[in-house]
Amino acid sequence: MSDLRPAMETLERIRTRLEAAVAGAELEVVANGAVAAQGSLRVDAAHAVAVARFLRDDAQLQLDYCSNVTGVDWLDRVVRTTVRTRRVIDGLERELEQTTEHTVPGYLEAVYHLYSVALRHGPLVLRQRTADRADGARVASLTPVWRSAEFQEREVYDLFGVVFEGHPDLRRILMWDEFRDHPMRKDYVEPDDYEYEPTPHDEVLAKARRHYAGAGGDRA
């Protein structure tokens, strides 16, 4: 019953107002190519807390409820760009295709889903992006703005390894303290504690073969 719910402003309008309200904030509307077309607003870590406070306190938005915090792992990816040029070769004009490749370094993202209980609208999807997937995996904690983000930011820290600066109590929450990996990262290698599976197939079969090849088993 969307007509009963007051619609939220468009992301573009929110961005324009934010740029006026928070000086120097780098904001980007990230389009979503999927059917739902739910765009999101990316904010740089330095201004994230100021932007979050504006989103929470602004009279027209009043995004007072942070329902969900999650992480996304983007690996290094190779982007191919094809350029078509026309050249004259042997007296004939021909179309040539030139493909260049460049690698986009990977990064991690923290994604916040914000709603307004007071105005009954949402969600607004807020993103923060880290510089890289190693030492620069840092964003600003929004727990000072939405208290409900505390445990979920700890979970993103635990499973993705994103460090939330300004978090009051940043510790692992699901895995044990001695654990060193971040299991939700796409390049995570799980411990080889595989065991007999009656009908292995696909990835499980590949895993079984790897295990029994390593253990010197009889069938691999």
Place this chain on the structure above:
Amino acid sequence: MEEGLRRELAQQGIVTTTLADLYNWGRRNSLWPLNFGLACCAIEMIAASMARFDISRFGAEVFRPSPRQADLMIVAGTVTKKMAPQVVRLYNQMPEPKYVIAMGACAISGGPFKQGYNVLKGIDRYLPVDVHIPGCPPRPEALLHALMALQEKIRGQALTGPARPRHLQSEAPSEFPVPQFGAHDLEPPHHPELWQPPAVVGGES
């Protein structure tokens, strides 16, 4: 004593028994479980203790909140790797004689979480399990069946000789090593004397 004579005497009101029978009768009809649950299987375990299924018919209704007073550990639910050391420690704190029922797909093998990174693929990697119950979750009847299977196992145990139960063997272990939290997995990943990975892979090869 011959079985026929024994039955005839019983009809006349004279009950005869042996020390082993009496000892095993006492052990198997007072299996007090440890009061803890790990996941949804625990709900079925609770249902088994309520009036409809009534586990007290088998002498196992006294759920003890302390491992010092418990005889039976029902591992009811998913054992995560973070929880496994605590489960082993609770088992070590129980006095002999003590028994373990692994209840449900997770406790016996990891179940639907078998391919995950954070779930122990069966508590039999660290503890000597007496009865395994499949099911996700097993119904209370299955738990009662497992209890009866355990009672049958106790009934048939000889008190002397090499096949005598573990608590009557002075050299047999009563405690098992508690796994440590490692940087990537539990250390060790299993107790090598209790459990070894099977050497066969099914399916196409």
